[in-house]
Amino acid sequence: MEEDTDFRRYNQEGALRCIFLCEFHPIAGPKITCQVPENYISKEIFDAVSVYIIPKAQLQRSTLTVTLYESKILGFPVRIDNKKYARNAFYFNLCFVCDAWARSVQYETVVKKLADYLMTMELETHFLSKQNQTLSGKARLSTMLKQVLYDLNTYRICTLIGGRTATHLKVAPVSQDPEPVQDHQVPVFIEDPSTFHKEQWDLTTYQILPYIDGFNHVARIAAEADVENNLVKACIQNLVYYGVVTLIPIFQYSNVYAVTPKIRSLITDKNLQDRCIQYVAKSIRQPPAFRDIFRMYSNMTYGTTVRDLCIRLNPHPLRINERKLVQFGVLEGLIRRIQKYPVFLPELNHVTARNSSHQSFNGSSSFDEICCTQGISSQQLEDELEKDPNIIVICK
DSSP states (O other): OOHHHHHTTTTEOOEEEEEEEEEEEETTTTEEEEEEEEEOHHHHHHHHHHHHSOOOOGGGSSSEEEEEEEEEEEOOOEEETTSSSGGEEEEEEEEEEETEEEEGGGGGGHHHHHHHHHHHHHHHOOTTTGGGGOHHHHHHHHHHHHHHHHHHTTTEEEEEEEEEEEEEEEEEOOOOOOOOOOOOOOEEEOOOOOGGGGGGGGGHHHHHHGGGGSSSOOHHHHHHHHHHHHHHHHHHHHHHTTTEEEOOOOOOOOEEEOOOOOGGGGHHHHHHHHHHHHHHEEEESSSOHHHHHHHHHHHHHHHBHHHHHHHHHOOOTTOOOOHHHHHHHHTSEEEEOOOOOEEEEETTTTTTOGGGGGGGOOOOOOOHHHHHHHHOOOHHHHHHHHHHHHHEEEEE
């Protein structure tokens, strides 16, 4: 049962268990000179992996990870060449230790930066090579490692100041790369862009930002910003990765939406209600009534387009912006888009594909994708499909 639990949590983030510094002694060989907490890594375990902790020259200044028993050791070995040292070089490795099942990639840049900080301290004051010679030197290094261990586990950031040298450590979240951005997808800001400084954006991203309004799809943004399409996709994918924008389907009045089980939370969550009213209001000074908003969401179902809904309920006198209503519902998961997928079935009348457009009628390309690729409207596509008895449309 315990093994099954460890398997399920494998590659999840865990706390740092230990930080230690090891050096290559000219006589004794590799040894741990300081670790917090003390004796977390035993001499037997260290001796078993020391050849990887203080490696050959080819692996110096490389991120190395060693998993042994219940621990994973992450280090960044450094060699300082100088004739003042025995054997004309000083070798050390600052290592982080976490559980064997835990993910360690988020610590790689931190280990490297901390190793570079210690190297600078060594070059300036012989901080490492002399720390074993005095009790104060050992205590200072131990205090530093304790601070790093505590701060990174508690706050995920740590600032170290020593003499004229300072460094700032931060454990950055590591996310999976988002799915490739498609031409027909619409980027929407989920972080206020005004909180970012101009210097934080690259030139291409800064150029496309004014065109990200929550309704322009990627291909339109590229055209209006006069930026190459693939560059726009790369920029938006980067914004998605860092949680600045998210992607939603194109808004059209011919779209069909259906409520999700999360619509219940709109009744019980007062904060969500307030945000919804503010978001969908045509005017901040005259907010709509919540009952009218909820009634519009409740009438979203299969077969009912946004146009049908607007004709029936007339949102404008109700002070509701129907475009923002749909956008908020999709972003919060209150509603979902019912997509249409055309499928070409030549066996219905024993025919073969007559043109290239039939190749995209394979059941995996939605109306949005096809219209964007072919540069036609949804109504034009509908008219084309109605003329062909060998095409059926799947809604899901």
